[in-house]
Amino acid sequence: MKKILALVLCLALVAALFVGCSDNKPETGKNTEAGNKAATTIKVGLICIGDENDQGYTYNFIRGKDAATEALKAKGINVEWVVKWNIPEGDACEDANRELAAAGCKVIFNNSFGFEDYMLKVAPDYPNIQFVSCTNQASWGDSLKNTHNAFANIYEGRYLAGVVAGMKLQQLINDGTITAEQAVIGYVGAFPFAEVKSGYTAYFLGARSVCPSVTMKVQFVNNWSDATAESNAASALCDAGCKLISQHADNSTPATMAQSKGAFFTSYNNDMISVAPEACLVGTRIDWSVYFTEAIEAVANGKEFPQDWSKGLKDGAVVLTALNDKLVAPGTKEKLAEVEAGLKDGSIQVFDTKTFTVGGKELTQAFALDTDGDFVPDKEEAVFDGAFHESYFQSAPYFAIDIDGITTLN
Amino acid sequence: MDEKLKSPLIRLEKRNKSTIKPVYAWLIRLGSILFALLLGCIAIALAGSNPIKAYGTMLDGALGNAAFRQQTVKKAVPLLGCALAIAPCFKMRFWNIGAEGQITAGALAATFMVRLLATKPEGNSASLPLLLCMALAAMLLGGLWALIPAFFKAKWNTNETLFTLMMNYIIIGVVAWLQAGPWEARQGRIAQFPQSAWLPKVEGVHCGWIIVLVLVFIIHIYMRHTKQGYEIAVIGDSLRTAQYAGMNVGRIMMRTMFLSGAISGLVGFILCSGATNTLSKDIAGGVGFTSITVAWLSQLNAFAMVAISLMLGILTKGADTLQTVMNVPAAISDIIIGLLLFCMLGCEFFINYRLILRKKAGKGGAAA
Numbered sequence: 001m002k003k004i005l006a007l008v009l010c011l012a013l014v015a016a017l018f019v020g021c022s023d024n025k026p027e028t029g030k031n032t033e034a035g036n037k038a039a040t041t042i043k044v045g046l047i048c049i050g051d052e053n054d055q056g057y058t059y060n061f062i063r064g065k066d067a068a069t070e071a072l073k074a075k076g077i078n079v080e081w082v083v084k085w086n087i088p089e090g091d092a093c094e095d096a097n098r099e100l101a102a103a104g105c106k107v108i109f110n111n112s113f114g115f116e117d118y119m120l121k122v123a124p125d126y127p128n129i130q131f132v133s134c135t136n137q138a139s140w141g142d143s144l145k146n147t148h149n150a151f152a153n154i155y156e157g158r159y160l161a162g163v164v165a166g167m168k169l170q171q172l173i174n175d176g177t178i179t180a181e182q183a184v185i186g187y188v189g190a191f192p193f194a195e196v197k198s199g200y201t202a203y204f205l206g207a208r209s210v211c212p213s214v215t216m217k218v219q220f221v222n223n224w225s226d227a228t229a230e231s232n233a234a235s236a237l238c239d240a241g242c243k244l245i246s247q248h249a250d251n252s253t254p255a256t257m258a259q260s261k262g263a264f265f266t267s268y269n270n271d272m273i274s275v276a277p278e279a280c281l282v283g284t285r286i287d288w289s290v291y292f293t294e295a296i297e298a299v300a301n302g303k304e305f306p307q308d309w310s311k312g313l314k315d316g317a318v319v320l321t322a323l324n325d326k327l328v329a330p331g332t333k334e335k336l337a338e339v340e341a342g343l344k345d346g347s348i349q350v351f352d353t354k355t356f357t358v359g360g361k362e363l364t365q366a367f368a369l370d371t372d373g374d375f376v377p378d379k380e381e382a383v384f385d386g387a388f389h390e391s392y393f394q395s396a397p398y399f400a401i402d403i404d405g406i407t408t409l410n
Numbered sequence: 411m412d413e414k415l416k417s418p419l420i421r422l423e424k425r426n427k428s429t430i431k432p433v434y435a436w437l438i439r440l441g442s443i444l445f446a447l448l449l450g451c452i453a454i455a456l457a458g459s460n461p462i463k464a465y466g467t468m469l470d471g472a473l474g475n476a477a478f479r480q481q482t483v484k485k486a487v488p489l490l491g492c493a494l495a496i497a498p499c500f501k502m503r504f505w506n507i508g509a510e511g512q513i514t515a516g517a518l519a520a521t522f523m524v525r526l527l528a529t530k531p532e533g534n535s536a537s538l539p540l541l542l543c544m545a546l547a548a549m550l551l552g553g554l555w556a557l558i559p560a561f562f563k564a565k566w567n568t569n570e571t572l573f574t575l576m577m578n579y580i581i582i583g584v585v586a587w588l589q590a591g592p593w594e595a596r597q598g599r600i601a602q603f604p605q606s607a608w609l610p611k612v613e614g615v616h617c618g619w620i621i622v623l624v625l626v627f628i629i630h631i632y633m634r635h636t637k638q639g640y641e642i643a644v645i646g647d648s649l650r651t652a653q654y655a656g657m658n659v660g661r662i663m664m665r666t667m668f669l670s671g672a673i674s675g676l677v678g679f680i681l682c683s684g685a686t687n688t689l690s691k692d693i694a695g696g697v698g699f700t701s702i703t704v705a706w707l708s709q710l711n712a713f714a715m716v717a718i719s720l721m722l723g724i725l726t727k728g729a730d731t732l733q734t735v736m737n738v739p740a741a742i743s744d745i746i747i748g749l750l751l752f753c754m755l756g757c758e759f760f761i762n763y764r765l766i767l768r769k770k771a772g773k774g775g776a777a778a
Contacts, residue, residue: 051740085733086740089599090692091685095481102477117602117688193597222590222598 162206471731552675
């Protein structure tokens with residue numbers, strides 16, 4: 001017994017030493033790289049709900065982080081990232097914020113909506129550290145000066161993706177593949193909240209601007225990230241007659257399901273053409289590097305940056321991923337360029353009140369902000385100049401109106 | 411010759427308790443940890459990192475400074491509390507794997523009390539009456555939740571393993587419903603508690619750590635030095651003996667399960683009041699299952715549980731740091747923890763049995 005144990009232990013030790021040594025080389029090489037000329041170095045924290053394996057939400061943040069690092073390097077700012085992966089929306093997030101603050105991070109980004117409550121427990125203890133909760137909305141109302149929110153006008157990107165989808169459906173109608181009534185879009189939504197509603201409404205309006213007969217069905221999965229439920233929802237939507245699927249959730253499973261059911265697809269967060277080459281037309285995503293660069297540069301130079309930040313297409317904070325030239329309708333590229341220019345110069349409004357009705361009537365009044373905490377907006381009129389102004393009074397979306405033409409299935 | 415052909419290369423022999431010295435048993439346990447760490451090296455190396463540096467990072471990440479140590483303790487507290495809760499059941503050979511649900515039930519009751527009693531959100535300091543109400547409600551509901559399977563076991567001899575397991579999913583489902591329905595504040599979550607319902611912090615960690623340390627002594631005394639503890643031990647060793655001695659086995663089972671559930675419920679209170687400051691369906695977060703390992707590794711010894719739960723706390727916190735500092739995939743950390751638990755539980759086999767190699771012709775003696 002003793003002999004066997006000793007033998008096994010020895011063998012394992014030798015094996016471990018062997019693999020351990022062979023691994024030493026790349027480790028040492030990394031340190032010399034940082035020896036840049038007299039540049040400012042800033043420590044930045046990032047707390048993520050997932051890791052790059054989701055190939056969607058968190059992966060998109062990682063791309064933003066890497067691009068921002070490059071952009072800042074060009075400006076003479078070296079960023080030393082400390083990243084916490086796979087943090088659940090609970091007290092682990094509070095610990096993560098404390099740990100990063102103690103580690104000397106000057107600004108800490110929290111990437112998930114549910115992190116804000118926990119971030120706010122830490123922020124008062126570190127007034128000199130900037131805390132950012134991406135996609136959430138407490139900062140304009142809390143009394144703290146070092147808390148921030150950020151979002152991008154993703155509804156603009158969704159509107160554009162909707163145009164691509166609408167052109168495809170119109171092409172199918174013109175070909176006689178489907179009738180005008182059969183032009184139905186299926187949408188896999190995470191939760192029936194403003195962020196999701198604003199997104200699918202923008203998408204639908206984009207599609208309808210080029211395909212007047214289109215309608216939409218929405219299936220909620222009540223989860224931001226549940227690969228199986230998202231796939232099932234996409235399947236149910238295809239079975240209900242949807243010819244094209246889009247999504248607002250974190251996984252790529254709706255893309256593969258749409259492809260297997262012979263439907264088309266447009267993605268969110270990531271280019272999913274590689275996942276579903278026969279279905280995916282285009283995708284839209286937030287380019288977080290724009291915000292990261294702005295915020296980190298401000299902190300590095302000791303300047304302030306907005307507590308509630310939102311930028312869109314015009315500033316490159318929202319982008320379309322590559323068009324799948326094999327699948328999209330002819331003329332899509334030209335149409336996109338035209339709409340994009342319109343959105344940038346303001347001649348096209350996504351939520352133009354002339355383009356949709358609520359209960360058969362034009363929308364004339366809607367509040368943007370909730371100030372008394374009952375989760376019903378009660379302040380700031382969002383409808384003016386002939387459009388609902390989304391992400392205007394706060395970065396987080398607040399368009400939560402059910403418009404005609406969209407049916408929710410659950 | 412015939413006999414030799416029939417005998418296998420390695421055979422197992424059950425050890426008498428007397429044949430293995432305690433020192434030797436602990437050496438085997440220590441060896442299993444070392445062995446697991448060596449296996450872990452392979453996993454880390456495959457992921458492209460230096461194993462020795464990785465273990466250093468893990469230790470440093472768990473104990474390197476006060477903030478890290480606080481987090482480590484915070485992770486160990488519910489494990490210890492819950493291991494203490496299930497120890498009496500396991501001693502009785504009543505397989506309560508429903509601690510996860512009993513924790514959730516406790517947290518649910520505590521949250522109910524917050525919603526009922528904490529009307530003013532302005533209170534900036536902890537309110538002792540409120541915390542006591544929360545703790546009592548948590549213990550009551552946790553205990554009742556555990557009592558149900560015990561009652562069925564006592565009356566109709568149902569299978570307690572399946573029953574307690576299923577009870578987990580029911581209560582977690584109830585919380586999921588509350589969270590997205592009647593108690594929802596915004597976007598599928600329950601509002602944060604007012605500060606009057608937060609467990610105060612002592613040495614940077616919520617004072618749940620003091621509660622569970624006190625529990626260690628209470629459970630130790632209860633199990634070793636009370637009549638009830640003795641009854642539990644007798645039932646565990648031999649049900650028939652207990653019946654023959656005139657013990658009311660069903661009653662003892664129900665009493666013990668209520669106690670176990672009440673302590674689990676208290677852990678639920680500690681978690682929602684001290685750690686998350688709110689209720690969610692993931693509040694137990696697997697503690698109810700991991701603590702089974704803690705209880706088992708500690709041989710149901712209350713003091714050993716302190717060490718084992720701290721060790722697990724160090725491991726999970728260390729593994730967490732490993733991801734951050736060395737960019738090791740999360741799965742690798744899980745593999746290391748899995749290997750350690752597997753080897754530590756598996757080594758009990760070598761303590762209970764010994765391997766005997768087939769004797770060579772002419773030579774005698776077994777390798778062990």
